[in-house]
Amino acid sequence: MDEAQTGVAIQLEPLVARVLAANPSPFTYTGTQTYLVGTSDVAVIDPGPDLPEHLDALLAAIAGRPVRAILCTHTHRDHSPASRPLAAATGAPIIGCAPLALDDDGPRSDAAFDRDYVPDQVLADGERVSGTGWTLEAVATPGHTSNHLCFALRESGALFTGDHIMGWSTSVVAPPDGDMGAYMASLDKLLTRDDRVYYPAHGPEVTTPQRLARGMIGHRKQREGQILRLIDQQVGAIPDMVTRMYVGLDPRLTGAAGRSVLAHLIDLNNRGLVRAEGELWTRAA
Numbered sequence: 001m002d003e004a005q006t007g008v009a010i011q012l013e014p015l016v017a018r019v020l021a022a023n024p025s026p027f028t029y030t031g032t033q034t035y036l037v038g039t040s041d042v043a044v045i046d047p048g049p050d051l052p053e054h055l056d057a058l059l060a061a062i063a064g065r066p067v068r069a070i071l072c073t074h075t076h077r078d079h080s081p082a083s084r085p086l087a088a089a090t091g092a093p094i095i096g097c098a099p100l101a102l103d104d105d106g107p108r109s110d111a112a113f114d115r116d117y118v119p120d121q122v123l124a125d126g127e128r129v130s131g132t133g134w135t136l137e138a139v140a141t142p143g144h145t146s147n148h149l150c151f152a153l154r155e156s157g158a159l160f161t162g163d164h165i166m167g168w169s170t171s172v173v174a175p176p177d178g179d180m181g182a183y184m185a186s187l188d189k190l191l192t193r194d195d196r197v198y199y200p201a202h203g204p205e206v207t208t209p210q211r212l213a214r215g216m217i218g219h220r221k222q223r224e225g226q227i228l229r230l231i232d233q234q235v236g237a238i239p240d241m242v243t244r245m246y247v248g249l250d251p252r253l254t255g256a257a258g259r260s261v262l263a264h265l266i267d268l269n270n271r272g273l274v275r276a277e278g279e280l281w282t283r284a285a
Helices: 052-062 083-090 180-191 209-232 238-245 251-270
Strands: 010-013 016-020 033-038 042-045 067-072 094-096 128-131 134-140 149-153 158-162 197-200 274-277 280-283
Touching: 016 052, 033 052, 033 134, 033 197, 042 052, 042 128, 042 134, 052 083, 067 083, 067 128, 083 094, 134 180, 180 209, 180 251, 197 209, 209 238, 209 251, 209 274, 209 280, 238 251, 251 274
Parallel strands: 042 067, 067 094, 158 197
Antiparallel strands: 010 016, 016 033, 033 042, 128 134, 134 149, 149 158, 274 280
């Protein structure tokens, strides 16, 4: 079956089905993937954007079964807004990440924050939601956003990774809320786990999760090394770094690349390796 087919529930394993929303873009890949967990009763993970056709597809996939929880990994507008009409239609509680709404008009390569998200219950790291034959455990993974959670399906070894680790691209880490130090620590945290498969909100499932997590860490360290070498070559302005680091980049992503470089620089500054001098960055004395 076509992985990019929207509005159709695709069974991935006995306890997990996926429904793709019709919101493809250069930033969301084929769109936001909503997951249904359970058989006789279900949880819905990342209900996605508030699109009437996506809500209809979710209700068709739920097929009248009790919905125990509507779980959100974070509050970007391609993930959480459909929680409200879905809750109204099913009576299910909205559970998961904490609310977060920031005024952030900088260039982004992901959706803005959902300012209307109001959860009935916020899950802390290690807290669980369960139904008939399934248990989902919150795994705090700040970095992409400060409120980001993954959800571990204990019965099968699956981890729903939201935007922390995606199946098609690296995650956006955009200050002021995105934090590169926290993101790296969250990647390290996943390396201590033995998850069997990652189900991201965008892109295909990841069947070699440890390898991908290590690759993500290596990629970020490579970017960090590039930045330090450019600073040593007196290339200290972020736009100049982006030009040198991201050759052939889609122009629509230039601003977001600059935010990623800034996230690295803030982390390097926090570690005492670089400092800002106006718009330029230099090595710390």
